[in-house]
Amino acid sequence: MQTDPGGFVTLSIEDQNGIVTVRIDRPDARNALDRQTIAELTEVARQLRARTDVRAVILGGGDRFFSCGVDLNASGDSGRLKLIERREAARAGPDLCRAWEEIEAVTIAAIEGYCVGGACALALACDFRILGKGAMMRLPEVAIGMNMSWQTLPRLARLAGASRAKRMVLFGEPVDAETAMSWSVADDVAPDGQALQVAAAWASKVAALPPIPVRMTKEAINRSIGALDASTSFMDRDQFLLASLSADFAEGVGAFLEKRTPRFEGD
Template identity: 50%
Template sequence: MSYQYLTIDKFDGYAIVSIDRGDGINALSRQLMRELIAAAESFADDLDTTAVILRGTDRVFSAGADLRDPEGNTSSKGKLIERRHALKIGPDLCDTWERMEQITICAIEGFCIGGGSALSLACDWRVAGASAYMRLPEIPLAMNMSWHSIPRLVRAVGPSRAKLYTVLGEKLTAPQALDWGMIDFMTADGGSLDKAIELAVKVAALPPISVRMSKESINMAANALNQATTFMDRDQFMLSSSSSDFPEAVDAFLNKRDPKFDGG
């Protein structure tokens, strides 16, 4: 498959998937999400790659779902079943990356917001530059946090901090994210890719079948109840986005009239 917004570079035992929409924020349009799903699936039969790095540009990982994407406007048009089906793409994206047998390492520079944060949590390890930050604006935007991300978040930081991060919608800086367990390593700005490569090289030097079996066993133990607790999160999104608060909040966000929504 040819990609419009992604490049995939393969090295000895590891690969780098780079996102660049050319918009300065790497907003997750439906086209970009389809490409990211296809990229993850392209490694299914790749027995030579043991680790995969996912990164944005040198300045930003992702601003999350593209609220300006006409193809992604599911709030008012189409039959109910069509709208519900269209909302599968976000959870499918994260689930596909989580299912990969290779160790996945997310390298984060700049901001990592909303769906970008959800995607990073689907990876095995996260590395961030010192000035990077993460944020979930969904609740202030009158949405719920979906994409099957809540169990992954709770697993990473615990229920209390998961509530702080999700409900308040405030920035989580890289030092705080490291302290909470949201990221695994913090580097100097611009150094996240180098650290990710360092980790990928270590993984690539290990017996690949042992790496894959270990990842699968750990994920099975950690994720056993994920489906039971997230199977309705897109239905919850359909409900929350039908409220009168939703269009008003999104309009303020897109037009930057509310200081709570800075940076994303």
């Protein structure tokens, strides 16, 4: 077994018998996705895509939480960038999800506790999601004053259907494990604390299969159901930039950080 083969700072990695487990490892920050974590998750995905010996990849977080999402406190200097520089920086999230979606081996997200915002978008880019019984998924972006980006909407709509996707995104309310399962957003519900073990059992089933037809099947299904994804979501980072220039965005983020009710004016 290899541990942390890439020397990553924000991730812990185990590599055994064709199954690679990648865990977000920033417990003091509730596994928030800051720039370094996003960059490392993107890089490890690109490395895994190039490996022919990998049969399955498990993406996990901590034992009590998966991730609280993008670190809003770490983005304070973006206003000093030129707009074209901000647009380039906004590629990081979509590139992260695309990198995980393009891993040829089967990917399984193992989720305990809360999985919020960008972390939820990342989990939706995986092939399967295993939730602990007490886990929840939440997309609070609209409620904060921004759009749901990272090219997440077509992925979510395919899984949950249009109406449920709208409910999940527009209201930003937590979706518990049983609801996620009934909405086809989750693929299995594990006892609390055992999502990683159940994901490992799924990964072992995959690893026992012939790898070439597994990879071909994954690619064929993803290509057939996602053929229009780029066409329908290519503008979502520009929509994010537009929303981020609004007074409502500043109010929403400020209210979130200050733990108060926001007042939106449509400006």
